[in-house]
Amino acid sequence: MPKLYTFLKYFFVILWACFVIAPFLWAISTSFKDFNSVTGGATYIPWLQFEPTLDGWSVLFKPGSQGGINIIGPYFNSIFVTLTASLISIVLGTLAAYALSRYTFKAGFVKNNDITFFFISQRIMPPVVLSIPFFLFLSTLGLLDSLAGLILVYIVLLMPIAVWIMVDFFNRVPKEIDETALIDGCNPFQAFFKVVLPNSVPGMLVAGLFCIIFGWIDFFFAFILTFTKVQLLPVKIVALNSSITPWWSLSAAALVSVAPLIIVAFIVERYLSKGNLSGALK
Amino acid sequence: MSLLIDHISLKPTEEYHLNDVTLNFNPGKMYTILGRTLSGKTTLLKTIAGLQTPDSGSIKFEGADFLSVPVWNRNVAMVYQQFINYPHLNVIENISFPLKQRKMEENIIEKEVKEAMEKVGLIGFELRKIQELSGGQQQRVALARSLAKKAKILLLDEPLVNLDYKLREGLREEFKKLFSGSEASKSILIYASTDPLEAMQLNGDIIVIDEGKVLQTGSAKEVFENPATAKVAEITNDPAMNINKGHIQDNTLVMNNNVQIQIPDQLKSIPNGDYQVGIRATDLFLDDNGFSFDVEISEISGSETFLHLRNNDLKCVATIEEVKTYEANEVVKINFDKSKIYLFKETGELLHSPYQQ
Numbered sequence: 259m260p261k262l263y264t265f266l267k268y269f270f271v272i273l274w275a276c277f278v279i280a281p282f283l284w285a286i287s288t289s290f291k292d293f294n295s296v297t298g299g300a301t302y303i304p305w306l307q308f309e310p311t312l313d314g315w316s317v318l319f320k321p322g323s324q325g326g327i328n329i330i331g332p333y334f335n336s337i338f339v340t341l342t343a344s345l346i347s348i349v350l351g352t353l354a355a356y357a358l359s360r361y362t363f364k365a366g367f368v369k370n371n372d373i374t375f376f377f378i379s380q381r382i383m384p385p386v387v388l389s390i391p392f393f394l395f396l397s398t399l400g401l402l403d404s405l406a407g408l409i410l411v412y413i414v415l416l417m418p419i420a421v422w423i424m425v426d427f428f429n430r431v432p433k434e435i436d437e438t439a440l441i442d443g444c445n446p447f448q449a450f451f452k453v454v455l456p457n458s459v460p461g462m463l464v465a466g467l468f469c470i471i472f473g474w475i476d477f478f479f480a481f482i483l484t485f486t487k488v489q490l491l492p493v494k495i496v497a498l499n500s501s502i503t504p505w506w507s508l509s510a511a512a513l514v515s516v517a518p519l520i521i522v523a524f525i526v527e528r529y530l531s532k533g534n535l536s537g538a539l540k
Numbered sequence: 541m542s543l544l545i546d547h548i549s550l551k552p553t554e555e556y557h558l559n560d561v562t563l564n565f566n567p568g569k570m571y572t573i574l575g576r577t578l579s580g581k582t583t584l585l586k587t588i589a590g591l592q593t594p595d596s597g598s599i600k601f602e603g604a605d606f607l608s609v610p611v612w613n614r615n616v617a618m619v620y621q622q623f624i625n626y627p628h629l630n631v632i633e634n635i636s637f638p639l640k641q642r643k644m645e646e647n648i649i650e651k652e653v654k655e656a657m658e659k660v661g662l663i664g665f666e667l668r669k670i671q672e673l674s675g676g677q678q679q680r681v682a683l684a685r686s687l688a689k690k691a692k693i694l695l696l697d698e699p700l701v702n703l704d705y706k707l708r709e710g711l712r713e714e715f716k717k718l719f720s721g722s723e724a725s726k727s728i729l730i731y732a733s734t735d736p737l738e739a740m741q742l743n744g745d746i747i748v749i750d751e752g753k754v755l756q757t758g759s760a761k762e763v764f765e766n767p768a769t770a771k772v773a774e775i776t777n778d779p780a781m782n783i784n785k786g787h788i789q790d791n792t793l794v795m796n797n798n799v800q801i802q803i804p805d806q807l808k809s810i811p812n813g814d815y816q817v818g819i820r821a822t823d824l825f826l827d828d829n830g831f832s833f834d835v836e837i838s839e840i841s842g843s844e845t846f847l848h849l850r851n852n853d854l855k856c857v858a859t860i861e862e863v864k865t866y867e868a869n870e871v872v873k874i875n876f877d878k879s880k881i882y883l884f885k886e887t888g889e890l891l892h893s894p895y896q897q
Contacts, residue, residue, distance in 0.1 A: 434624045437591050440611040441618050442685070443641035448612075456628040 282513075289314045289509035296505050314506030317498070318514065329494050329511065336474065336491040337518065339405055343412035344469035348462055350413070351420025356450060358421070359428035360436065374425050377418040385478045396483055403485045411479050416469040423468065427461030428454075460530060467526045474519055491515050542566045543588070543606075543693060543728055548597030550583060550752070557583045558594060559752040567692070568725035570744030572760075573732040576775060580752035581732035585695045588730065590614050601693075614693075617686030621698040623678035625670045625685070632657075632666040634681050638689045656688035659718055676707040687718070696731045700738070712741060736778045740764065748772045765895035769888040770816045779821045779846055782856035783884070786817040793817065793881070796854045799831045804878040810892060818882035821846065824858035830875030838866040849874060 287302055290310040301307035320326025354377075357363075358370050392411055393402070401407030431454070439449035480490040495511040498504055543565040550558040558580050565571055573581045586592040588599065590611035599606040606614065617638075625634050635656055639649040657663055660680040670678060679699060686694055696715075700708045719729050733739050739746050739760065746763045748756045755775075756768040767773035773781040786795045789812050793801040803810075833849035833856075840846075845860045849872070858874055866872065883892040 432622060432624065434620050434622060435626070437586075437589075437611075438618070438620070438624050439626075440591065441589055441614075441616060442638035442689070443612050445610070445612050448641075453626055453628075457626070 285509040285512055288505055289507075289513060291506050293502070293506075311506075314504070314510045317504070317507040318510055327494055327497055329491060329514065332489045332491045332494040333514070335405060335488060336515075339408045339412060339490065340470055340473035343409045343416055343473050344466055346409070346413050347416035347420045347469050348466050351417045351465065352424050352455075352458065352462060354417075355421050355424030356428055356454065358425050359431075360433060374421065377421040380414065380418045389478070389482050392479065393482060402483060403487045405488055407483060408480065408488070408490070411483060412473050412476070415476070415479070416473055419468050419472060420465040423465040424458070424461055427458065427465075431457065463526050463529055467522060470522055471519060474515075542602070544600040545588070546598045546600065548587065548594035548599065550587065550592065550594045556580075556752040558587065561597070561749075561752070561754050563747060563754065563757070565693075565728045565730065567728050570719055570729040570731060570742060571747060572739040572742050572744050573730060573747045573749055574734070574736060574739045574763075574776060575732075575749035576734055579750045579775075581734075581749060582697050583752070584749065585618065585697050585730065585732055588693065589616050589618050589695055615689075615691050616693040616695060617689045617691035618695040619679070619682050619686050619697065619699045621701050623675055623682060623702070625678055625681050627670050629670070630666070631662060631668050631670070631673070631681055634670065635684045635688050638685060652688045652690070653684075656684040659687060660684045660714070676703050676711070679703060679711070691727060693728045693730070696729070698732055698734065701734070712738065716742065736776045739776070746776070748775055750775060766890060766893045767818075767882075768890055770818060770884040770890075771888060773818050773882065773884070773890075777820055779857045779859065781818045781820050781882070782824075783816050783818050784854055784856065785814065787814045788812050796852055798851055799854055801876060801878060801881075804881075806879070806894070807881065807883070807892060810883060814886055815891065816884040816886060816888065818884060819856070819876055819880060821857045821859040823877040823880040824849075824856065824874055825877065826860060826872060827875035828873050830873040832871050833874045835866045835868060835870045835872060837868065838864075840865070847872065847874075 287304065288296060290304060290312070291301075291308055292311045292313055295301060295308035298308075304310040317326045318329045321328045358374055363370055363373060392414075396402045396407040396411070399407070399410075401410065435457070436449050436454060439453040440446070444452060475492070476490075477492040477496070480493050481496075484490065484493065492515070495508070495515065498507055498511060545561055545563040545565075548558055548561050549556065561580075561584065573584060575581050583592060587594055590606075590609065593607065601614075626637060629637065632653060635653045636649050639652060644652075657666070660683050662677070662680050662684055665673065665677065670681065673681065679702075683699065699715075700711055703711065715731075729744070731742060731744070733742075743760050746756075746758060746760055747754060748763060748768075750771055755772045756763055758766075763772065763776055767776055767781075770781075770783045774783060784795055786793055788794070788803065788807070788810055791803050791808065793803050793807070795801070795817065831851060833847075833851045835847055836850050836855075837848040838845055839848075840863050843861070843863060845862065845864055845866070847858045847860060847866060849856050849858055880894050881892075882890070882894065885891050
């Protein structure tokens with residue numbers, strides 16, 4: 259029985275791994291192909307089945323005048339906007355979540371849960387609904403087509419995620435820990451910064467991971483709110499598309515754009531799997 | 541030097557959490573707040589600590605108003621029933637946290653922390669992480685932290701309830717030793733418990749509390765022998781004292797149609813009328829000439845057996861000094877130790893105790 263279980267376990271894990279990894283392998287091999295290799299039927303092994311070429315990759319870095327799209331600028335724009343917006347969202351979100359978890363707010367019929375739901379409701383709306391208000395909003399502020407404008411919009415989009423995750427996290431931290439800190443001579447701010455915050459790192463990491471993912475993959479708002487001066491990676495990559503779909507450079511662009519997420523996920527996963535942090539507060 | 545709680549009430553919702561509580565605590569003494577779950581013990585401790593503010597009333601400590609002092613400036617320590625420590629700090633950092641917070645000198649902190657760790661037997665665990673400790677050790681850390689502070693008021697909220705039986709017995713003994721030391725004579729110790737046996741063992745002053753109201757204060761002996769009301773008698777005994785309606789008529793104590801007891805001499809002066817009759821589970825015994833009772837449930841507890849008995853509408857619990865399995869609905873003959881009968885007025889006040897002179 260245990261043998262069968264072990265077999266099944268590995269069988270499904272390997273099956274799932276293949277399912278997840280296969281598209282990556284496919285994209286990697288495609289990125290080194292040219293027009294003929296892509297249209298000439300399914301081939302997998304370079305040199306043996308097709309002649310590898312760096313054309314797909316070089317398009318990404320060549321300036322427009324040479325027929326490329328030069329993603330380096332948009333790449334750093336994307337990293338900057340995503341990281342800044344995520345960082346601000348986590349800081350504000352954590353503070354808001356702590357307040358929502360520990361203090362009682364009441365304004366008429368609006369209570370803590372309603373406020374929390376208000377935050378989450380920002381994510382329930384389809385993005386299209388927000389597009390025109392955001393456009394007018396940024397245009398009034400003169401922040402259209404600017405990094406600051408994008409960061410502002412992304413904070414609105416990402417903070418609900420941070421609040422949501424952190425409220426849930428703080429609700430699971432016994433409030434007796436805060437009380438003990440108060441009894442041990444901390445004022446409420448010291449209690450938060452000296453005791454609650456150091457123990458909230460796992461929650462903040464998870465919230466951060468989600469913020470970065472959702473910020474990084476956004477195409478819609480980046481597309482609507484920017485024109486020429488500032489461009490983000492997803493928008494730039496779409497510019498690759500022409501009458502003949504350049505699968506090779508699209509694959510290369512896809513790999514380049516997913517790379518930071520993989521790195522972030524690995525770092526967070528390392529940190530979380532140290533174990534003693536995630537289980538610190540129960 | 542004393543802590544004076546004067547008519548404090550707290551009523552956040554429909555029900556009172558604290559109802560007109562007036563108490564006086566003196567240093568060098570141990571006080572046990574005894575009450576059932578949700579009786580207001582924790583609320584009372586939190587109010588003393590400053591984590592909760594009463595709606596009315598005042599608290600004075602060493603003659604000065606205590607309510608206007610924020611928690612972090614009150615010199616109190618508190619140990620919770622959950623093992624509350626700072627998970628991001630190791631053992632020694634946990635214990636020194638309140639001292640560092642008070643900005644005491646390094647060498648004094650080191651000395652105090654070492655002393656506290658010795659007292660609770662944590663030497664050798666200095667650099668361990670909290671999560672690497674067992675429940676009992678975690679509670680020792682919390683205890684050491686509260687001891688190292690040398691707080692003037694030490695609040696212990698059912699500190700042993702989440703520990704296993706053996707550990708509980710051991711730590712309780714240590715508590716008694718710790719709190720009888722010379723250091724202890726400077727501070728007020730308040731220990732909350734739901735367990736009457738624990739309260740008796742700690743042998744301090746007992747404060748019986750129920751539904752936010754103080755029902756009785758007095759020494760363990762006093763509360764045991766002369767519970768002020770039938771409610772107190774229920775709370776301060778485990779199993780709860782059997783309280784049943786009965787009436788006295790012509791020297792006979794009538795519990796119901798079947799159970800009628802010839803009253804002993806010391807009760808002869810009690811006039812005829814309706815009363816609440818109390819008798820401890822331990823004062824019921826098996827007797828072939830006794831009254832017939834149906835067994836509803838029997839539980840084995842250590843070397844004893846608790847029998848939940850019923851005779852028509854008369855229900856009671858008897859502690860039998862042997863381990864024996866009884867079937868449900870089995871009929872047993874039970875008698876009462878007449879010399880141990882308590883009588884309470886219908887309204888609950890104590891009328892007669894077997895220990896009264």
